[in-house]
Amino acid sequence: MTMPAGDVLVAAPPSLHRLGLVAILRETWPTVVIRVLPGPDQLLVLLTQQRFALVIADATISSCLLPQLQQLRTHGLCPQLLVLTGRHQPLAVRHCLAQTGYPLLSRHASPTEVIQCVSGLLCPPDASSHYPTPTRRRVEPPTPFSRRELEVLRLVIADCCNQEIADRLFLSVRTVESHRRALLQKTGAKTLVGLVVQAMREGWVAA
Incomplete structure (x- = not known):
């Protein structure tokens, strides 16, 4: 299938979760360039300089990300952006994130949910070309966990x-x-x- 132009940017602090997320994206779409921005606080500056097919921003740690998301929406700098949220974020913060209008995804979402969400943003139903969405099956560990x-x-x-x-x-x-x-x-x-x-x-x- 023809792949749409543009890289995918993951804006998230260095963490084991980010490593796992990037690994899932690269395994699912091996021909797509996945770029990483270690400091989400630099997101606004970067997006004034470069366009991406999709940005995935982790809002669970960075306190300065929310006003940046609001500015991005106001100025139309990033039409395709997925915001990762946490379980224990204050209700007021989650409400404000929802008000930005960007889709939200739990940081604890399963790989299948991540892939389905990313695919939906990269390839809307009426798009002529899109990223293939693989069917993922949950594989149990060799020895069951307690x-x-x-x-x-x-x-x-x-x-x-x-x-x-x-x-x-x-x-x-x-x-x-x-x-x-x-x-x-x-x-x-x-x-x-x-x-x-x-x-x-x-x-x-x-x-």
Whole structure:
């Protein structure tokens, strides 16, 4: 199929979640250039200089992103923009994000939901050319995770350190480290980055 011109920009702080998201996009659309902007606070400046087929902006951390989104909408600088939101964002912030008019997607959405949403923005139904939308199937890990291991995995993807995971789950740091080792062994991943990419790609941490 003919691919529309333009790169995809992911504006999100460095994190394991961003690595997983970019990996999903690159695996799904290998011929599309995926660019990364480490600081969402620079988004407005960049979009005055360059156009993208789609921008995916993470609004879960950057406090300066909301006014930028409002300016982008006012000046029509970015017609195709997807905003990632978090579970625990204040209601007022979520309301303001909705008021920008840009589509919102939970940061904890499954890979299938991410791909469907991105495909819908890149290729509206009446478009003559579009990105192919693959059918993704949830693949279970080689060895099933326990409920506690899944809880630890979700917090690892949320960029929590061992102490933060221990505090949230009321565990000792040593127990958290044990769960992380078990996750690596069960998946065959060699690093935490590899574990996160694999977990997001296969949908193991879908909300």
